[in-house]
Amino acid sequence: MSKEVLKLENVNKYIGQSHIIKDLSFSVNAGEVFGFLGPNGAGKTSTIRMIVGLNTMSSGDIYINGFHISKDFKKAIRGVGAIVENPELYPFMTGYDNLKHFAKMNDGVTKERILEVADLVGLTDAIHMKVKQYSLGMRQRLGIAVSILHHPSVLILDEPTNGLDPAGIKEIRHYIRMLAEKENVAIIISSHLLSEIELMCDRIGVIKNGELITTQNLRERNQNVIHTYVMKVATPEAALKILKTLPTVNAVSIKDAQLYLQTEEAALPEIISALVSHYIALYTVIPHVSTLEERFFEMIGDDTYE
Ligand SMILES: Nc1ncnc2c1ncn2[C@@H]1O[C@H](COP(=O)(O)OP(=O)(O)OP(=O)(O)O)[C@@H](O)[C@H]1O
């Protein structure tokens, strides 16, 4: 059973008259990568700032390792590592000296740990280079290394791939997945980049206008039986009539001269035989998997999202 390391319960935030975070509740487990997804202005950064204690909540509770963020601040915050805006690094110092500098701010960070975090983010070879010579992706990774020096239970990254090129994004993705596994840390990544989140995360929470619309487990979904199939046949209209008579077909329609049918995978052989026995020429049957982007638009409606 996974350990719950971060829990938000009915968190609200008012700034003046505006209610910017509304009754937000979710939790994240050790070793899990959680995508915090939402359009600009949805409330991602505001939520993150409350989790890391940079802003106060108006009401509700946030627990890190069971410690309350405001009632037990010191113990709670010890469990958190975060990069909220840009990582604060010293460009004229080497990567190693940066790590050494930040290590001093925490008790018990050894030289071995410094080398270990450098290795975890793939900077071993560049660790004695000055940070000003680093690429943006390398700086981002050094920032991550700094924020995990003290073995946090929760690592929070606000838009970690902002400004990175595709190769840089791929690298960050690789290291984030590895960190979750090797350090058993819960990682929260905020983003508005849907495809990014889909590849990197185990679970997502979608926020819009300060409200959590849904959470979805992306890993479980992949194991599910696919329910929609696209069929290419010689005579779609004739096939449609036959399919409508079959009790195992939940729904069927024609789009772009192809049949879209909803059914269980187990029923496919019977459906195919029915078509063949009526001399319908069947060319292809393809499972139709909707992308996260399609599902995201279904969830929030595409009026506020570009
Ligand atoms: N200090 C503030 N005063 C008033 N309103 C604020 C303040 N900070 C944030 N807001 C409002 O709260 C809402 C949420 O903002 P937030 O920065 O959390 O969104 P976000 O999801 O991080 O967006 P983005 O993707 O653009 O970073 C916005 O409508 C914003 O205008």
Ligand SMILES: [Mg+2]
């Ligand atoms: Mg933001």
